[in-house]
Amino acid sequence: MPVNYYIFLSLALFCIGIVGVLTRRNAIIIFMCIELMLNAVNLMLVAFSKMHHLKNAAINASAGSEGQVFVFFIMVVAAAEVSVGLAIIVMMYRNIHSVDINFLNRLKH
Amino acid sequence: MNALILLTILGVVMMFSGVVLKRNAAIRTLAVTGLLLAIIANVMDTYGIHFFNINIRGMMNFDRFALLFITIILSCTFIFFLLSAKDMEKVGINFADYFALIFFILCGIILTSSFSSLLILFLGIEIISIPLYILTGSDKRNLKSNEASLKYFLLGAFSTGLMLMGITMFYGYTGTFSVENLVIVEGMPSALLIAGIILLMFSMSFKVSAAPFHFWTPDVYDGAPTVFTSFMATIVKAAGFIAFIRLFYLSFDSLGDSWKLLIAIITALTLFIGNITAVFQQSVKRMLAYSSIAQAGFMMMAVLALNGPAMEGILLYIIAYNLSTIGLFAILIKMKDYTFEGFNGFAKRQPALARAAVIFLLSLAGIPLTAGFLGKFYMLKAVVQQGGYLWLVIMAVVMAAVSVYYYFRVIQAMYFKEGEAQSLEVSLFFKWTISIVAFLVILLGVYPQIIFKWYYF
Numbered sequence: 001m002p003v004n005y006y007i008f009l010s011l012a013l014f015c016i017g018i019v020g021v022l023t024r025r026n027a028i029i030i031f032m033c034i035e036l037m038l039n040a041v042n043l044m045l046v047a048f049s050k051m052h053h054l055k056n057a058a059i060n061a062s063a064g065s066e067g068q069v070f071v072f073f074i075m076v077v078a079a080a081e082v083s084v085g086l087a088i089i090v091m092m093y094r095n096i097h098s099v100d101i102n103f104l105n106r107l108k109h
Numbered sequence: 110m111n112a113l114i115l116l117t118i119l120g121v122v123m124m125f126s127g128v129v130l131k132r133n134a135a136i137r138t139l140a141v142t143g144l145l146l147a148i149i150a151n152v153m154d155t156y157g158i159h160f161f162n163i164n165i166r167g168m169m170n171f172d173r174f175a176l177l178f179i180t181i182i183l184s185c186t187f188i189f190f191l192l193s194a195k196d197m198e199k200v201g202i203n204f205a206d207y208f209a210l211i212f213f214i215l216c217g218i219i220l221t222s223s224f225s226s227l228l229i230l231f232l233g234i235e236i237i238s239i240p241l242y243i244l245t246g247s248d249k250r251n252l253k254s255n256e257a258s259l260k261y262f263l264l265g266a267f268s269t270g271l272m273l274m275g276i277t278m279f280y281g282y283t284g285t286f287s288v289e290n291l292v293i294v295e296g297m298p299s300a301l302l303i304a305g306i307i308l309l310m311f312s313m314s315f316k317v318s319a320a321p322f323h324f325w326t327p328d329v330y331d332g333a334p335t336v337f338t339s340f341m342a343t344i345v346k347a348a349g350f351i352a353f354i355r356l357f358y359l360s361f362d363s364l365g366d367s368w369k370l371l372i373a374i375i376t377a378l379t380l381f382i383g384n385i386t387a388v389f390q391q392s393v394k395r396m397l398a399y400s401s402i403a404q405a406g407f408m409m410m411a412v413l414a415l416n417g418p419a420m421e422g423i424l425l426y427i428i429a430y431n432l433s434t435i436g437l438f439a440i441l442i443k444m445k446d447y448t449f450e451g452f453n454g455f456a457k458r459q460p461a462l463a464r465a466a467v468i469f470l471l472s473l474a475g476i477p478l479t480a481g482f483l484g485k486f487y488m489l490k491a492v493v494q495q496g497g498y499l500w501l502v503i504m505a506v507v508m509a510a511v512s513v514y515y516y517f518r519v520i521q522a523m524y525f526k527e528g529e530a531q532s533l534e535v536s537l538f539f540k541w542t543i544s545i546v547a548f549l550v551i552l553l554g555v556y557p558q559i560i561f562k563w564y565y566f
Contacts (some may be wrong), residue, residue, distance in 0.1 A: 007281075014274060014525050021267050030263055037270035041277050043373060048281040056284065066286055070228055073271060077235045081269075082157045085262050092255045102265075 006047035013040035027089050027099040031082075038078050041070045110171060111160045112179055113219045114149035119143040120212035127205030137194050140208040144190060147215075148183045150174065155563075167287055168226045174420065177563055182218055183423065185344055185431040186211070191542050191552040192439035193336050200247050200334045207247065207337075210240035213333050214345065223353035225359065227276045227286040230352060234272065234312050234316065237345060238265045244340070245333040257332025264325045270316035271308050278305030288360040303367050309356065310368060310375075319409055320378040323402050327386075330398035338394070339438030342401045343431040350408050354423060358415050365463045372413045373498055378384045380406035382506040394447045396515055397437065400473060403512055404430050407488050407505065413498065414491035421564065422487025425557055429480030429550065433469040436546050440466055443533045452519055453528025462533075463523050465547040472550045474516040480553035487511060493566040 013036060020033030049067030056063035089099055097105055121498035123140060130136050150160065155176045197207050213236060220233030228359025242265065280286060282302040311322065319325040330338045361368065383403030390396040408430075411423040433447065440462055444451055472481035489505060491500050522528075 016268065020151075021263070027259060027263070031266075031507065033264070034266045034270055037267075038273065041270070041273040044274075048277065051281070052284040058445055062285070066228075067280055070224065070276075070280075070286065073228060077232070080239055081235070081266055081465045084239050085266065088242060088255070088258050088262050091249055092259055095250070095252055101259070101269055104260060108415075 003047050003051045007044060010040040010044035010047070013037075013043070025101055027092070027101050030101070031085055031089070034083075035078065038074060042074055045071050045074075110163065110165070110169075111154045112147045112183065113216060114427045115143075115147045115150050116212050116216050116219070119147065120209045120216065120227055123209035124211055127203065130205070133198055133204050136205045136208065137190075139210075140194065141187070141190050143212075144183065144187050146186060148180065151179050151183060155180065156445050157520040162288050169220070170225040170230050170289075171223050171225045173564065175351075175355075177560075178222050178424065178427075179219055180563075181204060181428055181431075181560075182222070182344055182347060183215065185347075185428070185435065186215060186340075187540075188432065188546060189340060189344065189435050189439075192435060192539065192546070193339060193442055196336045196442045201249065203247075207244065211340065213240050214297055214340075216438065218344070218348040221348050222355065224352070224355065225287060225289050227279065227288060230356065231269075231272065231276060232290075234352065236268070237348060238316075241265075241337075241341060241345065243549060245329060246299075247337065247503055248334045253332040253452060254334060257329045260325055260332075261329045264315065268312045271315070272312035275305045275308030275310075275312060276300065278308065281305075286514055291363070293359040302364075302374070304362055306368055307371065311373065313349065313356070314375055317346055317353060317405050317408070318402055319405055320382040320402065321375075323379065323382065323405075326402055327395055327398040329482055330401070331392070331395050334377040335394065335438060335442045338398075339435055339442070342397065342438070343434045344404065346401065347427040347431060350405075350411070350423065350427070353412050354415070354420075357412055358420075362415055369413060372409065373501055376406055376409040376413060377504055379403070380410060380505055383537065384508045384511045386441065389513065390515070391449065392447045393441060393449060393452070393519060396449075396519075397434065397441070400515070402435065403508070404473070406508070407485055410488040410492050410501070411507065413501075414488075414495040416491055416494055418487050418494060419491035421561055422484060422491055424560055424564070425480065425487055425553070426484030428553060428560065429472055429484040432546050432550050433472040433481060436469045436543055437473075438463060439539075439543060441550070443535060445531055449518055450528065451531065452522040453526040455523040458531075459535065461544060462535065465543045466523065468550055470516040470520055472554070474513045477512075478554050480550050480557070483554055483557050 017033045017037035017040060021030050024030050024033065045067045049064040052067065053064030093099055126136055126139055154171065188286060198204055217233045219237030220229050220236060224230045242258055242262045245261050246254055248254035278301050282299065282305065283291065315322040315380050330342055333341065379402060383399050383406055387399035387403060390399060408423060408426055411419040441447065468479065472479035475482045475485040489502050492502050
């Protein structure tokens with residue numbers, strides 16, 4: 001399959017993520033949309049990695065492998081972010097018994 | 110490399126020191142000593158003595174600029190520890206953990222200031238951000254702190270997503286993550302690369318709180334415990350700028366036509382919004398948050414120019430801004446009332462602190478004979494040399510004049526208004542340290558060569 005299909009798919013997923021972050025009001029759902037953005041990036045990286053491998057395999061047998069290594073780093077960092085982010089959401093839930101971000105207006109004067 | 114490995118070990122040591130050491134003073138001493146060792150190790154690194162021989166080729170590049178910046182940032186953290194480490198006790202019971210998180214943030218700063226692969230840039234930014242989310246929310250019972258933490262987390266993660274998309278597009282075009290020796294292939298449509306650069310620019314603007322991506326800054330800085338606001342607004346922001354400059358200097362400089370105008374617009378907006386909104390603030394803490402946006406506008410000029418004076422000037426600017434803001438926040442932390450009225454009659458009660466605060470405020474406003482003036486001067490010089498953006502220079506000068514108003518409001522309250530000043534508990538050590546920091550601000554304003562000699566020796 002041409003790489004364009006993957007690029008369009010992952011761009012579509014990325015845009016769904018952005019729209020979700022900007023329009024939804026539930027902290028957990030916003031968080032899911034952010035994860036969707038990260039996974040769209042992962043998909044695109046793997047597609048590009050394959051593309052570069054096919055293009056340069058004759059010169060360099062390991063061409064394009066960096067892209068796949070990057071995906072692992074994104075997964076690790078995303079996991080670290082989830083652990084901190086969910087802890088923050090739980091902390092807020094304990095105090096106000098809601099995860100709706102419309103409650104977040106105490107700092108606006 | 111020395112400082113990076115030492116700080117990682119120190120972070121882990123600090124994590125467990127909370128279990129072993131029972132007294133807060135012992136933990137504090139351990140942290141300060143450790144940081145001092147890291148500074149010494151980094152200076153030795155600058156002179157060619159490496160403790161560790163690890164092959165990091167293609168991932169990081171510890172050049173002169175990066176090493177000097179790391180020394181500067183570690184020294185600023187050292188001053189921050191001396192002035193404000195005691196006040197971290199008031200935030201919560203996990204005293205040792207705050208130090209551990211700060212050491213991990215410093216590791217991230219070292220990564221972002223010496224990367225030559227986008228992978229390291231991404232890891233560095235994340236290693237800075239994740240502990241900061243925790244520090245922002247460390248006042249667990251306080252709703253404002255919770256709110257600031259959640260806001261910072263959601264927007265920070267969002268901007269990380271944008272950055273990753275930018276990196277991916279860059280990779281799709283070039284086939285490598287290395288930012289050095291970017292090869293522009295002729296004839297291929299470079300829309301992918303331009304989109305990548307713009308996404309990277311937006312996400313970095315988020316991190317350094319440049320308008321129109323600044324909206325999280327006042328809320329987060331206001332809600333976070335004041336000790337950590339001081340850290341975030343100075344040291345972390347400086348690291349963001351170094352990463353920004355390094356990224357654009359190393360790889361995208363040749364593509365200047367496609368992004369310079371956008372950066373100029375972002376700079377102008379940041380200067381305008383930061384300064385104008387700061388005028389209307391009633392709380393000094395919130396005023397300092399907007400002032401940090403306004404100062405970010407000046408530092409953005411270095412990203413625009415990317416020439417010799419810009420590289421020298423950004424270092425000077427970072428030192429001037431960091432010392433002044435850390436000093437001001439250190440005084441602010443001791444106060445109970447953060448409004449301008451809280452400063453009424455301050456000079457009579459605390460003459461030594463008031464004198465130091467005046468010097469810091471003059472430096473932030475950019476009055477001659479202080480380091481802040483020279484920093485602003487170098488920024489303007491860099492943009493004039495770059496050419497073509499005279500309107501931005503004029504606007505920056507006008508905005509610097511506006512900033513005098515809100516900085517001088519504090520001086521006016523301290524010296525010329527009668528009021529019942531709050532009684533502060535200030536040790537003699539604190540008074541001496543803050544006076545020395547104020548002296549440094551003046552010294553660098555008169556002899557900036559001290560820094561540049563390090564850069565060019």
